[in-house]
Amino acid sequence: MSYKWNWGVLLDPVVTGxxxxxxxxxxxxxxxxxxxxxxxxxxxxxxGTVFGVMRTWPNRFGQAIGTAYVxxxxxxxxxxxxxxxxxxxxxxxxAAIGDWIKGVKPNVQFFVVSVLALGMYTGSRICExxxxxxxxxxxxxxQAGLAMGFSTAQTYGHVMLPQVFRHIMPPLxxxxxxxxxxxxxxxxxxxxxxxxxxxxxxxxxAQPYESFIVVTLAYVLLNFLILRFxxxxxxxxxxxxxxxx
Amino acid sequence: xxxxxxxxxxxxxHILAAGAxxxxxxxxxAIACGVVxxxxxxxxxxxxxxxLALFAKAYVALFxxxxxxxxxxxxxxxxxxxxxxxxxxxxxxxxxxxxxxxxFSMLEAAFFSEIIRAGILGLSRGQFLAARSxxxxxxQMMRYIILPQAFKAMLPILLTQCIxxxxxxxxxxxxxxxxxxxxxxxxxxxxxxxVQMLLFAGLVYWLICSTLSASVKLxxxxxxxx
Amino acid sequence: MSLSTSIRCxxxxxxxxxxxxAAALLGGIAAAQAAGPALDGTLxxxxxxGVVVVGFREASIPFSYYNDDKQPIGYSADITRLVLDxxxxxxxxxxxxxxxxxxxxxxxxxxxxxxxxxxxCNTTTHNESREKQVDFSNSFFIVGxxxxxxxxxxxxxxxxxxxxxxxxxxxxxxxxxLRKMNAEKNMGMNVISAKDHSExxxxxxTGRAKAMMMDDALLAGERAKTRDPKDYVxxxxxxxxxxxxxxxxxxxxxxxxxxxxxxxxxxTSGAAAKIYDTWFxxxxxxxxxxxDFPMSDTMKALFAKPNDRVTP
Numbered sequence: 001m002s003y004k005w006n007w008g009v010l011l012d013p014v015v016t017g018x019x020x021x022x023x024x025x026x027x028x029x030x031x032x033x034x035x036x037x038x039x040x041x042x043x044x045x046x047x048g049t050v051f052g053v054m055r056t057w058p059n060r061f062g063q064a065i066g067t068a069y070v071x072x073x074x075x076x077x078x079x080x081x082x083x084x085x086x087x088x089x090x091x092x093x094x095a096a097i098g099d100w101i102k103g104v105k106p107n108v109q110f111f112v113v114s115v116l117a118l119g120m121y122t123g124s125r126i127c128e129x130x131x132x133x134x135x136x137x138x139x140x141x142x143q144a145g146l147a148m149g150f151s152t153a154q155t156y157g158h159v160m161l162p163q164v165f166r167h168i169m170p171p172l173x174x175x176x177x178x179x180x181x182x183x184x185x186x187x188x189x190x191x192x193x194x195x196x197x198x199x200x201x202x203x204x205x206a207q208p209y210e211s212f213i214v215v216t217l218a219y220v221l222l223n224f225l226i227l228r229f230x231x232x233x234x235x236x237x238x239x240x241x242x243x244x245x
Numbered sequence: 246x247x248x249x250x251x252x253x254x255x256x257x258x259h260i261l262a263a264g265a266x267x268x269x270x271x272x273x274x275a276i277a278c279g280v281v282x283x284x285x286x287x288x289x290x291x292x293x294x295x296x297l298a299l300f301a302k303a304y305v306a307l308f309x310x311x312x313x314x315x316x317x318x319x320x321x322x323x324x325x326x327x328x329x330x331x332x333x334x335x336x337x338x339x340x341x342x343x344x345x346x347x348x349f350s351m352l353e354a355a356f357f358s359e360i361i362r363a364g365i366l367g368l369s370r371g372q373f374l375a376a377r378s379x380x381x382x383x384x385q386m387m388r389y390i391i392l393p394q395a396f397k398a399m400l401p402i403l404l405t406q407c408i409x410x411x412x413x414x415x416x417x418x419x420x421x422x423x424x425x426x427x428x429x430x431x432x433x434x435x436x437x438x439x440v441q442m443l444l445f446a447g448l449v450y451w452l453i454c455s456t457l458s459a460s461v462k463l464x465x466x467x468x469x470x471x
Numbered sequence: 472m473s474l475s476t477s478i479r480c481x482x483x484x485x486x487x488x489x490x491x492x493a494a495a496l497l498g499g500i501a502a503a504q505a506a507g508p509a510l511d512g513t514l515x516x517x518x519x520x521g522v523v524v525v526g527f528r529e530a531s532i533p534f535s536y537y538n539d540d541k542q543p544i545g546y547s548a549d550i551t552r553l554v555l556d557x558x559x560x561x562x563x564x565x566x567x568x569x570x571x572x573x574x575x576x577x578x579x580x581x582x583x584x585x586x587x588x589x590x591x592c593n594t595t596t597h598n599e600s601r602e603k604q605v606d607f608s609n610s611f612f613i614v615g616x617x618x619x620x621x622x623x624x625x626x627x628x629x630x631x632x633x634x635x636x637x638x639x640x641x642x643x644x645x646x647x648x649l650r651k652m653n654a655e656k657n658m659g660m661n662v663i664s665a666k667d668h669s670e671x672x673x674x675x676x677t678g679r680a681k682a683m684m685m686d687d688a689l690l691a692g693e694r695a696k697t698r699d700p701k702d703y704v705x706x707x708x709x710x711x712x713x714x715x716x717x718x719x720x721x722x723x724x725x726x727x728x729x730x731x732x733x734x735x736x737x738x739t740s741g742a743a744a745k746i747y748d749t750w751f752x753x754x755x756x757x758x759x760x761x762x763d764f765p766m767s768d769t770m771k772a773l774f775a776k777p778n779d780r781v782t783p
Binding site: 090109 | 577581600603604636641642646647650651652653654655661662663664665677678679680
Binding site for chain 3: 256259260263321322339340341421423431434435437439
């Protein structure tokens with residue numbers, strides 16, 4: 001197959017005339033992936049908590065909404081969700097809003113859509129974990145809280161959720177890991193994250209192997225960093241002997 | 246909202262059906278090969294032979310740290326010739342389909358191996374000791390005592406993983422393989438009906454996965470009653 | 472399946488692979504001794520395997536795109552058919568199996584280099600930087616890279632793109648040209664790279680991009696797909712004139728000779744002109760619209776004197 005290895009191509013200036021080397025493109029993609037992972041995880045945490053609480057709140061309507069949310073976002077493949085957020089949502093919103101969205105800078109559009117898609121999808125998973133965590137709490141907790149005169153909201157806020165979050169910290173941090181890998185799907189709608197940079201390098205350099213090896217190593221590095229982060233958080237916060245630990 | 250063009254959808258049903266067939270093929274092969282290779286890996290991981298255990302753990306760690314998208318691209322752009330040689334394929338075979346099947350099988354094996362390993366480790370030590378005291382070799386022990394119980398214990402999780410595999414097959418979009426999703430998108434782009442096709446595809450996936458998930462729940466409940 | 476069985480299966484697979492390889496080598500030697508001058512490269516591969524894998528585009532109207540039966544049709548598809556007929560003749564393989572593989576502008580070079588496809592005649596520009604990786608046949612088309620925009624967008628030429636969003640195909644020469652222009656002239660454009668031509672057009676038609684840059688013949692094809700082609704206008708001074716050639720593996724001289732012969736003969740015999748007429752001057756599927764894209768003078772000159780020069 002006589003392939004000529006040329007690792008130096010990574011330090012070549014890019015052929016499209018922009019002021020960068022190919023390696024800088026990869027680094028740029030790395031940080032986009034990292035940023036996307038952080039933002040999506042934050043959104044997922046917020047959304048997942050809201051819906052997780054809704055599903056256990058003593059209110060039929062709220063529970064129905066929570067169940068519908070989980071059902072929709074867990075049973076549709078993630079790539080389909082990306083496409084729906086990017087292509088469908090601007091078209092079904094009122095024309096003025098839709099047009100404004102489409103006029104936003106493309107890179108910003110890609111990023112925001114990716115955060116929304118990843119966040120809402122992962123939120124449904126976190127919602128389920130939260131629900132399981134709440135249901136695993138001894139019934140006495142909620143009852144004691146209510147008996148002390150707390151409203152349901154206060155019971156959740158002061159008594160139940162703090163405990164539940166510490167219980168489910170391990171699964172929550174592993175969601176962070178999963179998001180970092182699902183972020184690669186954002187390349188299908190055009191976000192210039194890490195895997196898209198790999199494809200760009202294959203387009204513009206004649207050295208596909210080098211490009212792919214470096215990007216794969218970048219993902220392994222990212223994975224390792226996140227695992228370290230997870231271990232650190234779990235050590236500090238979670239309670240041993242419980243869920244996922 | 247918008248008038249859904251049912252006529253166009255029915256006219257393109259062949260393309261969508263062909264896509265669905267591809268989705269099914271990749272899913273089934275990934276499950277079959279993934280379970281087999283995953284069981285082997287799980288056995289390696291729990292075995293007392295250090296190099297095997299190390300290999301299994303390294304394999305799982307590697308494949309769980311790379312996104313599926315990258316893996317698909319690797320097998321499609323970079324190593325098709327290797328695949329052709331190893332599997333002795335005739336050039337008429339669609340290399341994209343083979344790349345997808347290989348990539349999925351290798352990745353899902355890592356996930357299956359973790360599930361099965363958890364199943365094995367979750368069994369009480371008494372099972373292992375009893376089998377040994379009956380004079381069984383390791384192979385017999387695994388085949389007749391340990392694995393059946395491990396699989397039974399992990400059945401709901403294994404089935405859920407199968408549903409995940411079914412959803413993940415939509416990612417073959419990135420290697421331009423014409424599965425159900427990609428064909429739906431191609432049709433939408435060709436005819437300018439992308440919004441409708443995306444919603445249609447989403448609906449189909451939702452229907453199938455909800456049904457499958459509900460079935461798994463039933464299985465789980467049945468098992469708890471045993 | 473136990474570990475030992477799976478190992479045995481793998482060993483059997485390797486043995487099978489080795490024996491097939493050996494058989495192929497022997498067969499190849501025998502065939503070479505039987506035929507005239509020894510075949511090498513792609514032609515040898517085709518003769519030995521009895522299969523030719525050709526790459527085609529799925530949505531590059533009117534060069535290579537799917538009709539309703541998911542068969543590729545178009546100007547380039549017809550040229551490909553001429554090449555396939557010639558291969559059948561030359562290798563004396565009337566039963567030659569043809570496998571068609573859809574490719575994109577992103578993966579066409581990789582797939583050719585790694586042997587997945589044997590050649591492709593679609594819309595690949597023959598230029599010097601690509602010559603480092605692959606070889607090209609005689610040119611069969613000439614295009615200028617221009618812009619497609621909505622009539623009411625006010626975009627008349629490339630300078631009007633300042634500060635706007637423009638879409639190009641990923642991995643195309645237009646992408647490189649546009650991004651270079653953006654960097655050199657500081658135009659502040661937002662450049663979207665779409666996966667293929669129809670996605671590029673979708674980005675334009677939904678209003679996400681103000682203009683689309685591509686080869687003018689492809690722009691005409693994209694415009695013909697819409698409900699109202701009059702809404703769109705092809706404008707802008709061509710940023711480059713480019714030639715399309717069939718792409719083949721580097722150093723494969725026999726294949727190149729075959730491709731060159733086919734294309735030259737098609738031009739001088741008038742077959743190529745007829746194919747041009749069918750796809751550019753008559754109504755074409757899917758909407759039976761006429762592109763009305765008359766042959767440029769440079770193309771007429773190319774047809775009169777077939778060559779494989781990079782600059783027309």
